[in-house]
Amino acid sequence: MYSKEELFLAISTVLDPEVGFNLVEMGLIYDASCDADGNAYVKMTLSTKACPLHQLIMQWVREAVQKMAGIKSVEIDLVWEPAWNISMADEHVKQALNRG
Amino acid sequence: MFSISQDFAPPFKLISPFFIVGSFFYLAAVFYIFSIAHQNISLLDAKILGFVHLFLLGFVMMVIFGAMAQLVPVVLEVGHFGVELFYAIWPLLGIGTVMMVFGFSYPMLLPFGGVVVLIAMMIFVMEIFLTIRKVEKLTLVMSSVLIANIFLFFGIIFGLVMSLGYAGMISIDIDALLRSHVFLVVVGYIVVTIMGLSAVLIPMFGLSHGFSMRPLKIAMTMIGIAALFVVASSLGGIGALAYFGYALSVAAMVVYFFFVRVIYKTRARKEIDIYAKSLLFSYVSFMVSLVLGVLYFLGAGEPFILSAGWLMFFGFFGFIITGHIYKIIPFLVWFERFSPLVGKQKVPMLADMLPQKSSSAQLLFSATGVVVVAVALLLQNEILIKAGASFLLFGVFAFVKSVFYMINYK
Numbered sequence: 001m002y003s004k005e006e007l008f009l010a011i012s013t014v015l016d017p018e019v020g021f022n023l024v025e026m027g028l029i030y031d032a033s034c035d036a037d038g039n040a041y042v043k044m045t046l047s048t049k050a051c052p053l054h055q056l057i058m059q060w061v062r063e064a065v066q067k068m069a070g071i072k073s074v075e076i077d078l079v080w081e082p083a084w085n086i087s088m089a090d091e092h093v094k095q096a097l098n099r100g
Numbered sequence: 101m102f103s104i105s106q107d108f109a110p111p112f113k114l115i116s117p118f119f120i121v122g123s124f125f126y127l128a129a130v131f132y133i134f135s136i137a138h139q140n141i142s143l144l145d146a147k148i149l150g151f152v153h154l155f156l157l158g159f160v161m162m163v164i165f166g167a168m169a170q171l172v173p174v175v176l177e178v179g180h181f182g183v184e185l186f187y188a189i190w191p192l193l194g195i196g197t198v199m200m201v202f203g204f205s206y207p208m209l210l211p212f213g214g215v216v217v218l219i220a221m222m223i224f225v226m227e228i229f230l231t232i233r234k235v236e237k238l239t240l241v242m243s244s245v246l247i248a249n250i251f252l253f254f255g256i257i258f259g260l261v262m263s264l265g266y267a268g269m270i271s272i273d274i275d276a277l278l279r280s281h282v283f284l285v286v287v288g289y290i291v292v293t294i295m296g297l298s299a300v301l302i303p304m305f306g307l308s309h310g311f312s313m314r315p316l317k318i319a320m321t322m323i324g325i326a327a328l329f330v331v332a333s334s335l336g337g338i339g340a341l342a343y344f345g346y347a348l349s350v351a352a353m354v355v356y357f358f359f360v361r362v363i364y365k366t367r368a369r370k371e372i373d374i375y376a377k378s379l380l381f382s383y384v385s386f387m388v389s390l391v392l393g394v395l396y397f398l399g400a401g402e403p404f405i406l407s408a409g410w411l412m413f414f415g416f417f418g419f420i421i422t423g424h425i426y427k428i429i430p431f432l433v434w435f436e437r438f439s440p441l442v443g444k445q446k447v448p449m450l451a452d453m454l455p456q457k458s459s460s461a462q463l464l465f466s467a468t469g470v471v472v473v474a475v476a477l478l479l480q481n482e483i484l485i486k487a488g489a490s491f492l493l494f495g496v497f498a499f500v501k502s503v504f505y506m507i508n509y510k
Binding site for chain 1: 304450
């Protein structure tokens, strides 16, 4: 129903309030898919297991996908392998964080 | 899907009193410095003891306890056993601290203040122990929380026994017990808590990855052994044993310092904000304090240990706490006030909630004050101490202003 790119685009509206970048450019969204019936699946991680916003971030991702027309359900798979590191982020994020 | 902690952010109204009351105690402690005369500048002077308890209990412990209400679920990955118990902790700790501070001038008050503080700390320690019981598998950082609270438990027992002796109710060797009391509370609880939490918080804010936790494990093991030496020296009356403990704990802290340095070096986020600057000053103070402490034990005079203690308390503890307050309060306020609005309207980033001018003023004036007083203590110069305290006073006023700015951010 939706391609991975379309799902990523929807999720890119979710910002990490600590660093100010969206989850997709941070490299925190590993995969996303959606079947013909509108059942979406998002595989993601967080920059740390100790993230105190983890429940909210997952909720924001779910809401961002649910806003897409025809979506019936959203399954979020929060994984810790592979562990996130800065090399997964977009180049402009790396440069901005590196500049300080 | 892996589930992690629930209830990561307790209600802000539960935690905010700890930060507000703590910052006023910080201010009171700096005011107190102006009442310290030249003849009071010695390790066991009643005025100095009152001052140390005002700062450590009223500010350091108060803020740590408040921060732990939020950080324990983050670190332990389980919800609190009874987070409502924290409503009772800050009033008891505040009242007990005031009674104890006066108690060093009016000794009959001391054990009563001590008991009130003991009750506050027991509630805290028991809540933490019962929360830890919910954890299925302890990680190194979780173990640090457990170990620190065991040290605190025994540290306050030593303190209560000492206060009874100080008031003349029982006959004990206060000096011998003092070693264990100071070591268990300051090194055992405060330093181990900082060690454990910094392994979570510094990488989280700096986006550091790929560092080894082994140095932290080594440092904590060394402090555990050091604590056994110090307590054995108190109970067995063998003063020399304590020196093994002190040497071991200094070595542990050096190992810990290099652990933090590796985290700092591996960070992806290079921004030197108020948090990073506060931490840099705190760790420099920490290392200078260790050097002065070692020089004292090598035979330098009492001014060296006074200056070392000052740098450890006001430099290391003070700045690592204020630095984290600039992260914790905006998060809690944002979580409560703005997170429900995400997706509905534009919300501020956490960095937007920081008061740039007052936080910078706090850092500049407080750091200057800490350095001037540290030098003044080495020189035993009362005028210079008051000059340093004047800088610090401006700094702490700016800090209190920053705390209220962040709490009232709309």
